[in-house]
Amino acid sequence: MQLDRFCVPVGEDVPVDSGGFLLSLPGRHRLPSVVPLADACAASAVLLGEAGIGKSHALSTVLEARQNGPGQEVCVRVDLGEVRSWEDLTRKARPVLSRLAPAVSSQDSGPSEEETASEYLLLLDGVDECRATGKELAGWFTDLADTYDCRQLQILIACRSMAYTDTLRQAVAIAFGITDARTYTLAPLRKDDLAVAAVAKGADPQRFIEAVNAAGAQTLARTPLTLDLLLDTFLQHSALPASRADLYAFALPHAVMHQGKDRAPQELAGSRTQRFATAARLACYCLLTGADGITTSLHHPDSSRALLPVDTFLGTREGTTGESFIIERPLIESVLHSALFSSRGPAAAGPAHASIASYLTARHLCDHRIPREQLQGLLIHRGEVGEPGIPTDLHELAAWLIALRPDLGPWLIGTDPQAIASYSSYIDDPHCTGLIVDGLLRTARHNPPRSGLFWRHATPLHHPGLTEQLAQALDDAVSRPLHGTYELELILTLIAENEVGDLLPAVAALAADTQRPPALRRLAAQCADIVRSPAQRNT
Structure with a gap:
């Protein structure tokens, strides 16, 4: 495509x-x-x-x-x-x-x-x-x-x-x-790209676009990886899920059954459940050990790659849904040739995409009900200044864990809200989204931002209580002594990104406050213009 x-x-x-x-x-x-x-x-x-x-x-x-x-x-x-x-x-x-x-x-x-x-x-x-x-x-x-x-x-x-x-x-x-x-x-894809991609996949473009609109799946359709999964799902199911987690939960187990155009599913080693559980284990080991993939050769020639030998998994008992089985070599080799994995050189393969690897790892950890203490050991590391945080290459995994198990949200978000905010679109739980906003506000209020003005690239964080949350945060921030603008800049950005029109009077008042720095007042004026309704702009 x-x-x-x-x-x-x-x-x-x-x-x-x-x-x-x-x-x-x-x-x-x-x-x-x-x-x-x-x-x-x-x-x-x-x-x-x-x-x-x-x-x-x-x-x-x-x-x-x-x-x-x-x-x-x-x-x-x-x-x-x-x-x-x-x-x-x-x-x-x-x-x-x-x-x-x-x-x-x-x-x-x-x-x-x-x-x-x-x-x-x-x-x-x-x-x-x-x-x-x-x-x-x-x-x-x-x-x-x-x-x-x-x-x-x-x-x-x-x-x-x-x-x-x-x-x-x-x-x-x-x-x-x-x-x-x-x-x-x-930039994201154009709406016209949906029709082009549908034709390339052999789907009816008009029916596909109608299905995207009916499911409210525009967020998923505007990026190539999830658009491809949407098309695969549409061709299989003639309907589409609205959330990223539901899309991956449907599409990836189907993708693990694809092994070339000439191989029918009944010819593949293992059932769909066995193949998906095996794929999740392989991806989990790759992501958490930092391996590039798995090799099925005893002597892999590419010494520049960190490859796990297939023997790592042979004889392992797997089973998470009541179906217990032993992982054997034909099953591993067949799964490595599926659409969830791509080549890492002769006789080697690794997860086809970082997002797929993170989702499969999260599924493996959740399906096996790994306790919180072990997850903390896997995900939480001490940073350069000694504060706990989530390593960059595990941010997406942490977000998927919250998406699949919202009960993990409070401690993961509390540990590193910036890490989770990068992937907030994965998370549908409104309580967790509110915790992300709280965490970002706390970070901006108490700590210098470690990545510059990180919220300039934040995705929308809308949830039912956002208006009240930002109203209280804005009221508290403007009542404090003038000692910094990070928190107010974040609040204004969140108001603009989520178009919280109810806070227009407070934002306009901040823009008019001559005691504030000029740059902050300009940002408040820009924010007010964004949230102002067309009728208000004409008055």
């Missing part, structure tokens, strides 16, 4: 319609702020986006076009989720790094736009999935520029918006010369 992708310069609003789809004009016209992905990636750039929006797939199309182009350029994609050290990074990037001259003391801070028309392209994907800390990763970027003459190298970096910290932003600017002027936010 090949869809045209677009982005907007970071800091600019993404123009979307009421369903969250990218606005498009008739014909081949587009809005001025919207940039075709190919144009954005013509020089070194950073591509940001929400979880699951398709950053990796979008950049892989750019990489493929460059590799197959007339110049036959040398291009390398490095999955930072598989990188654990500086040695890993340089080994995986060796095909391009080996062609660069050593760094010279007189070189500029990074490649200029004129110098990026090069035969060398390095794509650094999955910054937010790297097991190294942001500070370590920033150091590696600086080391690259100190070791190699990067003026001949084009760099493309993909990262989840909330994980692109000020530390990384500064390091990328210093090492590679990529400033905010070359940083973009990947």
Whole structure:
């Protein structure tokens, strides 16, 4: 499924319609702020986006076009989720790094736009999935520029918006010369893309779009991974679930039964229940150990990959729904060839997507009723300043755990509300959503934000009690002595993102308060304009 992708310069609003789809004009016209992905990636750039929006797939199309182009350029994609050290990074990037001259003391801070028309392209994907800390990763970027003459190298970096910290932003600017002027936010799909994708899958486009609207599944249809799952579900079931958890719960057990067009389900090893439980265990071990995948060979040749031997799982008794069975080699090999896994080289495979791996891991942990004490040991680590937090590569897993078991929400959200807020769209429980808002407010009030103004990339956090929650928070914040604006900026952003019109008078009063900093007053005025109804704008 090949869809045209677009982005907007970071800091600019993404123009979307009421369903969250990218606005498009008739014909081949587009809005001025919207940039075709190919144009954005013509020089070194950073591509940001929400979880699951398709950053990796979008950049892989750019990489493929460059590799197959007339110049036959040398291009390398490095999955930072598989990188654990500086040695890993340089080994995986060796095909391009080996062609660069050593760094010279007189070189500029990074490649200029004129110098990026090069035969060398390095794509650094999955910054937010790297097991190294942001500070370590920033150091590696600086080391690259100190070791190699990067003026001949084009760099493309993909990262989840909330994980692109000020530390990384500064390091990328210093090492590679990529400033905010070359940083973009990947836009969601257009509504027209639904019809294109449906035709590509062999589905009736009109009936599919009607099903999306009937189920209220627009949020799922505007990103490529979940759109693909929606289409698979529609073709199987002629109806669609409205929540992400329901979609994955239906689509992934069906996907594990797909093993090529020539294999009927009855020919596959194991029942659907057995295959799905096995897939969940394999994905869980990969995610929690940091392994790239599983190898079925006794001697896998790719020493750069961390692969679990198939013997790790042989003879294990599995059973979570009353059906107990022993995991055997034919079952594992068959599951690894299913649509839930993709190749990791000869005789090796790993989870096909980070979101799929996180969901399968959460299902395995929930189905086995892993107690809270063990989950805390798996998920909660001490950060650089000694405070407990959830490692970046486990944020999505934590959100899936809350989606599947809302009773886990209070302690996970209380430990690291910013981590869960990144994936708040996964969570349907209103109490947990309220806890996320409380946690973000508490963080903004008491602690300097560790990722800059992280809420600028927050997803909407609407729940039934949000208006009262934000009204109380705003009243409390404006009554405190003037000592900082982080909390008020977060409150105003949440009011605007969720269009809480009932708080317009309080927001307007803040905009008119001459005792407040000018930047805060401007933000309040912008917020008031967003929540003001059309009738109020005309008065």
